[in-house]
Amino acid sequence: MWRRGKTKTGARTSARLFVTYAVASLVPIGALGAVMLHGIAEDAAAWGRDQGRAQAAVIAEMAVSPALAEAKLSEGLTAEQRDRLQHATDLAIYNNSVRRLRVRSFSGQVVFSDDGTTAGGVSINDPAFRSAADGHTEVGMLAAPDTRGGQVVRVLQPIVPNASGQSVGVLELYLPYEQIAARLHERTTVTYWRLGGGLSVLYLVLGLISWSTTRSLRRYAQDQAYEAMHDALTGLPNRAAFHERARTAVAQADEPGAIVLIDLDRFKEVNDTLGHHAGDELLVVVADRLRTGLRPGDTLARLGGDEFALILPHSDIVTVRALLDELSATLATELVLDGVPLSIEASFGAALYPEHGREIDELLRRADAAMYHGKRGSSDVVVYAGEDMSHPTKWLMVQAELRHALARDELVLHYQPKVDLRSGEVVGVEALVRWQHPHRGLLPPSEFLPAAEQSGLIEPLTAWVLRRALADQAAWTATGRSWGVSVNVSARNLEKPGFADYVSGLLAAHGTAPHRLLLEVTETALAADTRRATQTVIDLTAVGVGISVDDFGTGYTSMSQLRGLLIAEIKIDRTFVRDVTEAPQSQAIVRSIIALAHGLGSRVTAEGIESADVAEWLRRAGCDEAQGYLYSRPVPWAEVPTYEITGAAS
Template sequence: MGEAVRSRAGGKGRRRLSTNQESSQLLDLGRAHHMLAAHYDVHELMLREAPLEQVLTELVRGIERQTDGMIGSLLLFDAETRTLRHGAAPSLPQAYVDALDGTVVGPEVGSCGSAAHHAREVIVVDVERDPRWEEWRELARGNDLGACWSAPILDASGAVLGTFALYYTAPRMPSKGELRLIRQASRLAAIAIERYRAHAELKRLATRDTLTGLPNRALLIDRLTQALARSRRTGSEAAVVFCDLDHFKLVNDSLGHEVGDWVLREVADRLAGAVRPGDTVARFGGDEFVVVADGITADGARRLAGRLHGALEHPLQHPDSGEHLISASLGIALAGADLDAQEAVRRADSALYEAKRDGVATRLYSAELHRRATEQLALHTALRGALARDELRLVYQPIVRAGSGAVVGFEALMRWEHPQLGCVSPGRFIPAAEETGLMIELGDWALATAAAQARCWSAEQTPVTVSVNLSARQLLDPELVARVRRILADSGLEPALLAVEVTETALLEHDVRAARSLGALAALGVHVALDDFGTGWSSFARLRRLPIETIKIDREFVAGLGTDPDARAIVTAMIGLARGLDLFVTAEGVETEDQLELLRELGATHLQGYHLGRPAPAADATALLAARGAGPPG
């Protein structure tokens, strides 16, 4: 009987246990179902790229639906300030949320501050008695909060992203199921936070310059578009300041790109520190920066330009390469309702071009600049078809021996006659050809045309040297020597009857590569002359290194002969230098008989100028040869 009773009692006990287990399993199944639903809802919101706060709020609500009487809270960790910021707490009173926002984490700072500090769960069963809640106890009591269980939200590397907490109104210990909920919520929150941070980083990288951290060109155009929209609403103007560093290429070429990158970062920091709050400083590309400032006047834009110049006036101090003096040229455009962002930037760039061309620090875009830019564009466009339309021609100016007056050569000079633009000065179209990349093509045409004409004169028993000017762009072209060789072969001209003239400026800017090209041309037998001598501060060492046979004294010095004692002294020194180096001397710009006689007296070997012959077509040059006779260049 007793056994039977015990057996029945045991059976009832087992049935009661089984019922409890069954109830717990049903609860767990229900929670699992709700958790799956919460996962789905959260992922759906992330796929729709809903704001992070909306995603986290839905996550907290999904957890709260699974726990009777529980209140969820999600805080985000700011690693820089080591504070917890509001993430989501849809069921907590706003006053409580505001009080928690900005909490500095620490080892004894409530449940969440402690969990974030230790990167582990903190279970506070009784807020009223737990020492970690001493600072927040009155706040919790006033909001009827008795327990708080918090878990850290960790990323894949274990770094703290935030905390997830469940509050209960009365002191109590969490069940195993509730702890699982907190942990699952923390993992799901980590996925959401990491996804959004990765997305934000991708967005930042897409709109930021990777070297300087400044806004890139895409973000610049976006912000400028917004600034112009505000200008249309308010009737004000926005300023676009285009900033280009002067001679920055020398830094990269001489010190390397690592130092160059360091300079760009330092310049970016200085420019960013020189503008008003709300202005945008962007890296446009290379060593170019653009500043956008809206709600500004022309005077305000000039003051802004002054601050930008001032930011760069003190040397940059590199730890290894020492001091670097950096300056910049600025172009300013004021933009209002009539412009779009691209046109505003283009105008600022045009003003910058004018500043650099005129050698000034800053230029403000104006109607006159617009007219000149329009003309320049028309010039560039027309020049592209000049060769095909047969609008270019060569004229030949004689070079004579100082003693006998015999013609020893001609300098071939390019001329352009356009049907609408008229006779375009070489001072206009040669720089335009350099800028547009057409100089190589035009230079090849000039070399081929001049070589063919020289071959004709040679065939008529009047061999003279023909000189052709080479630009800096041609000197840097690695195919220059090969093309000159081909031109000589095609024309049948002896190399000794072709000379190339290069300016001091071109040699100063590109010393090593220019010297290499000139050496290869000299090896072919082509003569080399240094044009505009005295204007570029050539050194004796450079003259000795280069394969130069002739120096051409610039017309500026010849013009002063007879009236300016300094000019006579300079020309005398130049001729003496040339004699010492065993070079020929051609004096350019001979305009008078007095200049001619004085140059003969000073020892110039060759002369060139209007007094001896103006540039003329090939037929007139041929007639001049017949009248005066030709002589060897020496």
Template sequence: MTAVIATGFAAVAVVLVLTPWAELSSAVSVGPALFLVVAAVVGELRPVRFVSAHSEARTLTTSAPFVLALIPVAGVGVALIAQLVASAVDDIRARRPLPKSLFNAAQYGISISSAAIVFSQLSSTAPLGIATPLSPGDVGALLLGGLVMIALNWILVAIIVSLSSGVPLRSILGGDTRVFIVTNLVLLSVGGIAADVAADGVWALTLLAAPVVAAHIFAATAARHAHDATHDSLTGLANRGQLYRDLERTLSAPSTRACGPALVLIDLDHFKDFNDTLGHPVGDTILRTVADRLVGAAPLGATVHRLGGDEFAVVVCADIDAAGGVARELLHSLEEPLHVESLELLVRASAGLAVAPEHGDDVETLMKNADIALYHAKLERDRISTYATEYDINTVERLQLLADLHAALDAGQLRVVYQPQFDLADRSVVAVEALLRWDHPDRGAVAPDDFVPLAENSGLIFPLTAYVLDAALAQEARWRQAGHDVRIAVNLSARHLSDLALSGQVSAALDRHAVPASSLVLEVTETGILSDPARADVVIKAVRALGVAIAIDDYGTGNASLSYLKRLEIDELKVDRSFVSNISSDDHDLIIVRSTIDLALALGLRVVAEGIEDAETEEALRALGRVIGQGHHLGHPVEAQEIDALLASERAPARLPTER
């Protein structure tokens, strides 16, 4: 840049000093010259920018033909002044930094001076003089000078971009070349005609407006189509296809292999909640804001892409440590609340990181490993995860299991079983809990602890819960028709407590099966409540307003807090099995369970004790107050038909068949 700036301004200085201004003032036709100067300035302010992943490597303006025409009409000095003024106005309007503005002016100084030299050498015109009217040979010389001018501008800018980005010069010069060259040839032809007809006055020059405008429209349309093919229409970021091309270029550039490239994949957490609750227009605004923040936080030379949905990618030249810092800065840029209309929204994200060549030396491997790292970050709630080989086997297996779970939901491999809950005072069945089971065709029975976390982290938990709720309420309707008045309990994940549409979905399911809301209990965990207490409060109140009961599941295993028992409107407390199962042998557990039961009953809550595995535990709980019991000693999770038989006969819970 220093070399170009020094050479360019030296050329400008030489031209301006040596130009015979006095002689030119009497020889130049002011009207045509002024027209060409104004046209050059206007043309510079309406450029066509061609697609470039790294910088504005190529810009086409309609100023070129008029600047070229000024060389024989008013002299190279006037042509230089017109171009420098036009460039300065454009730089000020675009707020370009001073080094870039100086570079722009200098490269114009070099290219226009070179064009004037070519013209004077191939024609009978003095280097700093004018030539009107032009002979046919002079027009050809001017066109060759114009080609030199365009080529020098193109090459100088491409060299700077190549040096700064590490991308090979051939790649910078490639792409849209045909449109760029064809349009410039048309414009240069117009410049030759303009120089030839300038002697006929301003009116003759105005006739050239139509071909110039047509060339501009042609180039702008081609550039727009090229841009649309490689960029996301919502955010304006480069798209997935462009990401692959960027990675291929940087992986093939020797100068970048010493520092990556690093690929950072970013996925917004729970973005579906924003879309479902606030609507897609708000979701689109969030995505645009996130895109702007990522671009602002990305280091110089990095490229930011939107891959679709709420997933973004950043390619940066960095080693593993530096790339980790980049990922932290990117996520940090999202920590400030987003203001959308009258809302203040907090958006969190997770990031997966893979760096070449350690984590792959081709595009497909790097993408796969970054995706595995992202999946690990979301699963383990680490926010940022760098790929490690041990993630690969585990993640591939989990991804396959998740794909199988998707298929199982459609193929009917899932079923709902029911575990009874008994009033320990009289051993009557008062409720059943609906539990999801998965019979995999190859793996056999898959434990809920293996597939439920996968569903929660992938968003599949929503259709799974909808399936359980629908099946449970359908069964509840059949029991009620048979004269059995029992409650049905369904588990909710933490993600449901962020879903403001939950109450509407529950209401629709109750109406669909004609089940009264008082027959349904929705179980939530302490962790789910405390992950977003304000929103959980809103969701729980909306559900309870329907008449549905809310139970706190696994009470005591999370961040148990008396404050949320006071603040939240709940109906039932389920004491976790880790305390209940040992009360006959551990005095500390007995004290904890007794205190919890006393507190809950004093607050007017139902109490369910989970994990009753033997008769001693049942007897100890019966002595602590009006408690509902649940556990394998009382009854295993079984098919609905077994519950039918139990409700019909009220047999002893200990003889209830085990799950088959």
């Protein structure tokens, strides 16, 4: 509708421009026509004069001059000369090719006239008469000097009666203009039609060029306006268009509505792993899926990168949550991109208007805060619920406090046991970091690890966890427990030069055998596939340190990457485990992962076990180890033995 309105406005503007151009171009074409017509009229008059001059020259040369041979006009004409002249000119007078004819001396005396009169005619003081007396022919047009009316061509021409070339007087002729005018009219009429036709064709061509140019300019302007307000990749409204529509929606709202921000999870990994072309294709798929899940009055926009936004008018919190849950489920439908099966995950943050504000910037900030709150929590869809929702801008404070926490030794490690599904014994523990905040109490990793990941703090934090885990392992080894310990490391750790040497140095300093340390790397970290990270994994396995692939099935690891590495353990993500006793698809996925891991020579550990039925199904399916609340929550290592690993945790 927005574009149709713009198109109608553009069409009206184009029509106005064309009419303006048509009128404006008519003026110079009309002026050109007037100039050309004036020129034609001037040429016609000149042609008429030329015709009169030629006709007068014939009369003078053929009739008058022979009759006046040896005549001296200053002395008058003899009777014989007058008779010859009368006889020579009678035919011209009779045929009406001459209206008046006078022969005059240089003094102006009329020595002969066709009607016998000696009065009238051109004054001797007239410049034309004097010019003719000097030997020049003068032609002019004027009203007839007799009662018959009309126009005549007056010719004043010197009379040269003999071969001497000397003029003896002036011949004053009045020639009828009707015949000349008829021939002239015939010629000018044809010229006028040609001129009119030519100018009309010129105007029509210019009009067509104008119309075509105007339409092209209108289309270009529409395309420019459309491109200025839309995303080139997805065709969705862009950030500028979103802000414009959002301001209008909020200002005109008579019912509650919502502003929603959507951010794709791990989109960078798709770009880094499969290439930017795959990332663009994924964005197009996301746009299509979101578009099909919206109502007619809703607006979807792409703000840039992997960030989208929604305007949901006439929607309360229940409607917003239900719609966003459906969109999240629609996005999660698996697709295959460049031969790799992917499941799209996104975080949704919503702010309601007017409840959470009426200014667009304020609503966007609160939707942004809700979205990032969801990224750090367990829900993909979060509606703003007050200023206590942390925001990425507050992570600067978290990072500053975390630096002090490392210096003041405020971090603690809790351990979750890993149980052998056949024997029921604890065979290892996973170290999980917590922050004993002096004011906020014990904080889970979701409250500070994202801030550490986005800064250089992840490296000293990982170093602290490794040192403390190896120290704790030495303590429980002294009590007779031979558990191995698993420590989570990030992609940034693997990419840091010298990380493998640093780990080897720590093992040597604590007197720990390398095989008793297992470094857990998320599947997405392996999917980055940088040379340095891959070489670090190879160097670690070369000294005997085990490598575990965490959250398997949720990332984008290729089989070639796993084939090229010595993987000690593959951990099945909890999303495939929680409904494995009921969902055939989850069962097929888990069995496939177990077969794949065993084929690679790796053991399999399932995460998130909360029921004995799930544990039993996994045992029968061939899974090696398990961890979850069924056995124990993460606790300090000294408390792990207080749990009986025979069923649900006490």
